[in-house]
Amino acid sequence: MKRILIMAASLLLFFPTTTQAHTYLNDSNPQAGADVGQPVKEIILYFDTKVEPQSTFEVVDEAGEVYQTSSTNIEKNVMSGTMTERLTTGTYTVNWDIIGADGHLIQGSFSFDVHADQPRPEQEANGEAQGENRSTSVEHTRSEEQDGTEIDEEKHAESLESDSTDTKTLSQNASSHAHQEQSFPFITMMSIIVLLGGSSFWYVSRRSNG
Structure with missing residues (x-):
């Protein structure tokens, strides 16, 4: 009887630990139930623990057509994939299959809508x-x-x-005018000298004749 109780207690302790070790989807892009206004090119899944490289996902439209991904990348707790063609207007479901940190195979899915034509x-x-x-x-x-x-x-x-041409012309005119102004006193002086000389010559000649 004691053995049975010990085994039962051990199982009760074991199962909660195993349950807590399971991996769950924390978030995604697009998010579950999202209404996206532009074509979707990439799907990103965020889990609460590390996922193994064997993990995969697929995208299916409301008609059941599967849309392929050109590549799937897994880095720690993030799994992402680039679509070979953009997801346009329609309803899409992401089905994921992962191997969690505890080694168990876990499956899940979520849907989102797209309202954008390519x-x-x-x-x-x-x-x-x-x-x-x-x-x-x-x-x-x-x-x-x-x-x-x-x-x-x-x-x-x-x-x-x-x-510049006008300035040169004005300068030349001013120079010529200044030259004329300088020549005028000289001519006037020479005229006075000639006049005085003539007058003196006339006066001396008159006295000599007288």
Whole structure:
């Protein structure tokens, strides 16, 4: 009887420990029940303990179609995968199968909604064309601004050259006027000397004749 009680007590102690060691999903991106407004490219699962490399997950839409992942990465308690194609408008379920820290296989799932269409090839092409046109327009505007700047610089240079020419002309006129002003007293003095000399000559000649 004592042996049975001891074994029962041992089992009671063992099972809670085993239960506590199980691994559970803590969080995800997208989150369970989320309503995502853009195409989904990556799924990330966060667990409360480390998960083994053999762990996997899959994504299924409401029609039962399975969407593949290009790669699945596991780092400690995080498992992530990149989708081969973006998940667009629809309801999706993530089914995960992991081997937890206690070595037990644990399964679970959650769902989320996406309300976003993936751009079609022609839309992407139009977007690229618009981007190129916008770039060309910007370059054209810059070119016009540069041309306008060059024209303004040429006009400014011509204006400076014209001002320099006018300054030289004024300087020459002023020099000529100063020269004329300097010549006028000399001519006046010479005229007076000639006049005085003539007058003296006339006076002396008159007295001699007298």
